[in-house]
Structure formats: C-alpha cells, structure tokens
Amino acid sequence: MTGTIRDVGIEDSDLPGLPGLEADRGLVSRKSTAERVAGVLRKRIAEGFFLPGGRLSEQDIGNALGVSRNTLREAFRLLTHERLLAHELNRGVFVRIPSVEDVVDIYRVRKIIECAAVRGVTAKPASFPRIKEKVEIGDEAARTGNWKDLGTANVWFHQELAALSGSERVNELVGRLTAELRLVFHIMAEPRRFHERYLPRNHEILDRVEAGDGPGAEQLLMKYLEDAEEQLVEAYADRAEAARAAVAAD
Amino acid sequence: MTGTIRDVGIEDSDLPGLPGLEADRGLVSRKSTAERVAGVLRKRIAEGFFLPGGRLSEQDIGNALGVSRNTLREAFRLLTHERLLAHELNRGVFVRIPSVEDVVDIYRVRKIIECAAVRGVTAKPASFPRIKEKVEIGDEAARTGNWKDLGTANVWFHQELAALSGSERVNELVGRLTAELRLVFHIMAEPRRFHERYLPRNHEILDRVEAGDGPGAEQLLMKYLEDAEEQLVEAYADRAEAARAAVAAD
DNA sequence: ACAGTAGGGATTGTTGAACAATTCCACAAG
DNA sequence: CTTGTGGAATTGTTCAACAATCCCTACTGT
Numbered sequence: 001m002t003g004t005i006r007d008v009g010i011e012d013s014d015l016p017g018l019p020g021l022e023a024d025r026g027l028v029s030r031k032s033t034a035e036r037v038a039g040v041l042r043k044r045i046a047e048g049f050f051l052p053g054g055r056l057s058e059q060d061i062g063n064a065l066g067v068s069r070n071t072l073r074e075a076f077r078l079l080t081h082e083r084l085l086a087h088e089l090n091r092g093v094f095v096r097i098p099s100v101e102d103v104v105d106i107y108r109v110r111k112i113i114e115c116a117a118v119r120g121v122t123a124k125p126a127s128f129p130r131i132k133e134k135v136e137i138g139d140e141a142a143r144t145g146n147w148k149d150l151g152t153a154n155v156w157f158h159q160e161l162a163a164l165s166g167s168e169r170v171n172e173l174v175g176r177l178t179a180e181l182r183l184v185f186h187i188m189a190e191p192r193r194f195h196e197r198y199l200p201r202n203h204e205i206l207d208r209v210e211a212g213d214g215p216g217a218e219q220l221l222m223k224y225l226e227d228a229e230e231q232l233v234e235a236y237a238d239r240a241e242a243a244r245a246a247v248a249a250d
Numbered sequence: 251m252t253g254t255i256r257d258v259g260i261e262d263s264d265l266p267g268l269p270g271l272e273a274d275r276g277l278v279s280r281k282s283t284a285e286r287v288a289g290v291l292r293k294r295i296a297e298g299f300f301l302p303g304g305r306l307s308e309q310d311i312g313n314a315l316g317v318s319r320n321t322l323r324e325a326f327r328l329l330t331h332e333r334l335l336a337h338e339l340n341r342g343v344f345v346r347i348p349s350v351e352d353v354v355d356i357y358r359v360r361k362i363i364e365c366a367a368v369r370g371v372t373a374k375p376a377s378f379p380r381i382k383e384k385v386e387i388g389d390e391a392a393r394t395g396n397w398k399d400l401g402t403a404n405v406w407f408h409q410e411l412a413a414l415s416g417s418e419r420v421n422e423l424v425g426r427l428t429a430e431l432r433l434v435f436h437i438m439a440e441p442r443r444f445h446e447r448y449l450p451r452n453h454e455i456l457d458r459v460e461a462g463d464g465p466g467a468e469q470l471l472m473k474y475l476e477d478a479e480e481q482l483v484e485a486y487a488d489r490a491e492a493a494r495a496a497v498a499a500d
Numbered sequence: 501a502c503a504g505t506a507g508g509g510a511t512t513g514t515t516g517a518a519c520a521a522t523t524c525c526a527c528a529a530g
Numbered sequence: 531c532t533t534g535t536g537g538a539a540t541t542g543t544t545c546a547a548c549a550a551t552c553c554c555t556a557c558t559g560t
Contacts, residue, residue, distance in 0.1 A: 032337075032513070057540080058541070069516090070543095071513085074324060077324050089542085091522085106419070112362065112420070113362065116366060168355055169358075282542070284542095308511075318543060320545090323513090339513085340511080340552060
C-alpha cells in the first residue's frame with residue numbers, strides 16, 4: 001500500500017507498553033499477489049527495464065511472473081493510478097511518457113510542497129542528519145563518477161526536504177512525483193550533466209535549514225526548482241515527441 | 251497532447267485544418283466497466299449510502315451491479331488507492347474510518363495547498379466568477395436551510411480556491427482530500443453547525459482574492475483552516491473510536 | 501463458569517478457460 | 531494513394547472452481 005520509498009519514522013502507539021512494535025506491522029500484514037506484482041513492476045519501471053512508451057503485454061508478463069491475467073490486471077490498475085502506466089482501452093497498458101505539461105505541473109507542485117516544508121523550519125539551529133546524509137551520498141557519487149547514484153541521491157535529498165512537513169500524505173505525494181520524474185529522466189539521454197551542477201546548491205540549502213533559517217532555505221530552493229524546471233523543459237521539449245514517434249515507428 | 255504551454259486561444263496543431271478538435275478526445279475515450287463501477291461506488295460512498303466501517307461484499311455488490319467479481323475487485327483497488335476503502339487481506343474491503351491523525355494530516359496538506367494557491371493571486375483586482383458562484387450557492391443553501399447543500403457548496407468553494415494554483419495534480423489531490431473529509435463528516439452527527447459559522451469568512455476571503463491581495467487572503471484562509479481543524483478534531487476524537495466500536499459490535 | 505479448541509460455513513484470493521469486442525496489420529481493390 | 535476487408539492477436543469480461551483464511555458455534559476439559 002505504501003507508494004513511498006522511505007518511511008519516515010516511528011510513531012508511538014496509543015497502547016502503552018508496546019513501544020515501536022507497530023513498526024513491525026509491515027511484516028505481519030502480508031500483501032496480496034497483485035500488490036507484490038505491482039511492486040516488482042514499479043521497481044522495473046523505475047530502473048528503466050521497461051522504457052517509457054513500451055507496452056506491457058498481459059500474456060507475456062503474466063507468464064513471466066507466473067500470475068494469472070486477472071491478478072496482473074489488478075496490479076496494472078494500481079500503477080495506472082500512480083501515473084506510471086497509461087491505460088488505453090482495448091489497447092493495453094504502456095509505460096507513460098510524461099508530456100512537457102506534466103513536467104511543468106510536477107515542478108509546480110514540487111515548488112508548493114517542498115518550499116512549504118522548508119519554510120516551516122523554526123528559527124533555531126538544529127541538525128538534520130537524514131538530510132545531511134543524502135547530500136553526502138550525492139557528493140560521494142559525484143566524486144566516484146557514479147551518475148546513476150547521483151541522480152537517486154538527489155531525489156532522496158528532495159524527499160527528505162519534503163518530509164520536513166511531517167505529513168504522511170506529502171511524503172506519498174512527492175514519492176509519486178519523483179517516480180514520475182524518473183520516467184522523464186529515462187527519456188532524456190544524459191542525466192549526468194543535469195544533476196551534477198546542482199550539488200553545491202544542496203549544501204547551501206542544507207546550511208540554511210540547519211541554521212534554522214526556513215525562509216532563506218525556501219528562497220534558495222525556489223530558485224533551484226525554477227532553474228531545474230527551465231533547464232529540464234528546454235531539454236525535454238522535443239525529446240518527449242521523439243519518444244512518442246519512436247514508439248509509433250516501432 | 252501536442253499543445254504548447256501557453257494557453258493562447260488557438261494553437262496550431264501539427265496538422266493544419268483541425269483547430270481545437272482534439273478537445274473532443276475525452277468524448278471518444280470510453281471508460282472500462284471497472285472505472286464506471288468505481289464511479290458508482292465513489293458516489294454512493296460520498297453521499298453516505300455506504301457508511302464508514304461498513305463492509306462491501308464482493309458477492310452482494312457484484313450481483314447488484316451485474317458485474318463479475320474480477321471486475322468488481324478492479325474497482326475496489328481503485329477506491330482503496332484513493333483511501334476511500336480499506337482493504338484487509340482475506341477479510342474484504344470496508345469503507346474507511348479516517349483516524350484523528352488522518353484529519354490532522356488532511357488539514358496539514360490543505361493548509362499547504364490552498365494557502366499557496368491564494369498567495370499566488372497577483373496584486374491586481376480581478377473577478378473570479380467561479381469562486382463567487384460557490385460562495386453564493388452556500389449563502390442560498392444556508393438561507394433555505396438546506397444543510398447538505400451547504401456542506402457541498404463549502405467543499406466546492408475550497409476546491410475552487412485550490413484551483414487557483416492552475417495545477418491538474420493539485421486539483422486531483424484536493425478532490426481526494428475532500429472526498430476523505432466527507433467520510434469524516436458522515437461519522438459526525440451534525441454537519442450543520444459546523445459549516446454554518448464559516449459562511450461569513452468565505453466572503454471575506456473572496457473579497458481579498460478579488461482585490462488582488464493574495465497574502466491577505468492567505469492569512470484569513472490559514473486562520474480559517476486552523477479553526478476548522480481544531481473544532482473538527484475536538485468533535486471527532488471520540489466519534490471515530492465510537493464508529494469503530496459500533497462496527498465491531500455489529 | 502470459562503479458556504481453549506476443533507469443526508464448518510462463508511468470504512476472499514487466485515487461477516484457468518472461454519467468449520465477445522476491439523485493435524492491428526497486411527493485402528487487395530478502386 | 532486512399533479505401534475497404536479479411537484474419538490474427540490482444541484486451542475486456544464473465545464464469546466456475548479450488549485453496550486459503552476468517553468467523554462463529556459448539557464442544558471439551560478443568
């Protein structure tokens with residue numbers, strides 16, 4: 001049921017004497033086959049095994065995973081609802097190709113959500129190890145030239161920023177937005193140059209946050225997102241059409 | 251699909267001679283049975299035909315609607331994903347009973363989303379007929395004592411405020427949040443007193459918005475939401491438990 | 501009286517097959 | 531080059547069957 005990649009902490013139960021026990025709830029509540037299948041497909045899509053525009057055949061995938069068509073279709077519904085797949089009646093499901101308008105809208109929401117999250121940081125200096133960790137992972141990835149990890153670290157960094165809002169629904173939302181963005185990056189050729197130049201800004205934002213300067217961090221983050229969006233839209237504009245054309249000519 | 255970002259009146263398609271025809275694409279795309287079933291159930295849940303905590307039997311509803319269990323299960327997945335239903339493995343699906351934490355989280359997100367939307371109103375006076383319409387519908391409903399309509403008008407008012415952000419995803423999100431809130435109101439006994447007292451504030455917010463004073467409107471709206479949340483949480487705290495107990499004793 | 505437990509019926513989970521509806525593609529006809 | 535026109539492939543949907551699980555009842559033993 002959790003579309004989000006990371007869970008955000010342990011909440012105490014209202015029953016005393018069982019501290020942190022419900023953290024194991026995930027182990028107890030088994031998942032239905034459809035949800036597990038959806039999990040597998042979600043991961044495959046995220047890592048680019050299924051490329052945007054590609055069709056997911058019920059027969060093939062059903063056979064490959066050893067589940068029936070009905071069960072598989074339930075999984076498809078889940079992912080369609082998350083905007084990872086596009087369902088066309090009587091034609092099947094396809095890995096979604098986000099339009100440029102989608103990219104613009106995604107960033108519109110990110111600006112609202114992430115900026116609100118960092119703005120809420122109180123005026124007292126504090127340490128945020130989870131965020132710091134993500135920044136450092138990004139640094140390390142850049143130093144070793146591991147561009148794939150750099151991209152994911154950057155995604156995690158922003159998810160942690162959004163998590164400052166302390167809202168389960170916000171976490172889920174940004175999880176979906178970033179999953180959708182991954183589709184965009186799979187269509188673009190070179191994620192390397194894109195993420196690389198934003199590394200110093202991650203540090204700046206982290207500094208502001210740890211200094212307790214919420215509004216200052218917000219200002220930096222807004223500029224960050226505006227720049228990233230502009231750059232991304234420009235590079236993506238014709239790529240999306242090209243991807244669609246490539247599918248049509250397939 | 252091929253449109254540009256600007257919403258200029260008439261944009262040229264790549265094929266000349268078909269101006270604005272792709273606007274009818276929505277009419278062409280039929281919906282699958284599962285989606286139509288989900289629509290029916292969604293409406294029934296919203297209007298309280300299926301009460302929170304109630305179980306939705308595959309057999310009964312499948313027979314009543316004349317669809318197979320498989321198709322019905324697809325519809326259930328959709329609604330579960332929207333947090334309207336809760337799916338318990340091997341036990342079936344139930345109309346969700348939002349917890350108090352859910353209410354708090356819903357308002358947390360509403361504050362972020364709606365406030366950001368009105369804050370973005372430019373400093374130039376303008377008229378917003380769609381919002382004004384919803385306010386007036388609320389007035390009329392209160393005058394004629396139609397409390398049910400008053401509640402829905404109030405919901406629409408806030409949806410229109412959120413729509414100021416111009417984001418498809420924000421609209422969808424707010425739609426889901428308000429659908430979830432409807433569950434809350436179904437558990438509470440008296441929606442009348444709750445909505446009634448907020449009518450004057452709707453006018454104040456509308457005035458600020460039409461005056462082009464985004465930040466002013468934001469301030470009012472924030473206070474509005476904080477008050478509503480506090481009042482709702484207080485009244486709801488034990489109601490939710492009572493509802494759960496009632497289901498258990500059923 | 502009461503905790504534990506062993507059935508048994510009902511409901512969900514999942515599968516496989518079947519058929520209708522629709523799309524897709526190649527090919528022929530104009 | 532466009533316009534039918536087949537047939538193959540795929541999806542949409544239903545149905546029947548069985549396994550797994552839950553829920554309730556009645557029985558047991560203390």
